[in-house]
């Protein structure tokens with residue numbers, strides 16, 4: 241079944257990708273992290289992988305890009321593996337905000353001032369502080385090692401220029417960090433926590449890496465190609481729930497209606513999504529729509545989901 245779908249995807253994907261690419265002109269490449277603004281406006285690439293390791297790809301799928309907010313899904317999982325559900329959700333909530341991902345507005349509203357969920361910046365910064373390790377270097381090392389295992393790629397690494405660029409200009413994230421420290425949510429040195437956060441956002445991948453990571457989620461935590469369990473099923477379930485309710489920022493409701501798959505986007509234009517029990521999908525298209533999601537990427541996923549009846553609702 242999955243292989244027949246692969247064949248059909250093979251036929252459709254190159255042409256559909258080019259049609260979606262026409263939408264890139266209506267989007268904007270992110271510029272608030274200056275280094276990200278170097279990406280090409282009209283870039284679009286996708287890689288779809290199944291449990292046998294077969295894949296279909298199209299467009300600019302070989303271009304490397306940084307994970308940005310997509311990394312938040314996997315740091316959440318690592319924090320859950322380090323400390324368990326109770327400890328993590330003592331520090332971060334479970335509800336969507338309906339606000340922008342870097343918003344401060346609702347930080348005061350959840351008792352006792354904890355972030356609404358782990359996928360907004362305030363929540364992800366809090367999660368970074370929960371990663372086990374004696375110092376920021378150790379925490380970052382553990383995150384990178386975990387990501388390498390999930391992508392089955394030992395060469396995954398940071399893009400130092402993007403890291404420096406965000407570290408120098410991340411004033412809003414800095415203020416979120418100090419606000420969380422004021423609220424008693426962050427216990428550690430704020431600059432150290434932010435260094436861990438900026439570092440995991442700057443991990444560089446290709447669409448194939450994202451597809452492999454997504455495949456692990458599509459198979460409930462076990463890499464179906466190696467048969468190795470990398471994540472307990474319960475934590476995958478939690479991660480996929482957040483991806484569905486908050487993964488596409490404050491366009492998650494619309495994405496659930498139009499595409500109906502758990503997904504996470506990043507400001508570099510990446511989207512990681514999955515068809516449960518079938519495919520892991522990684523895509524990149526740096527031109528973003530008003531809600532901060534890849535404009536052409538969302539267009540392509542909507543079309544694919546309708547054609548292949550992927551929505552799980």
Ligand code: GLN
Pocket residue numbers: 307308309310341342361406413438441505506507508532
């Ligand atoms: N590193 C980015 C930031 O904190 C991640 C945001 C995003 O991808 N939406 O602003």
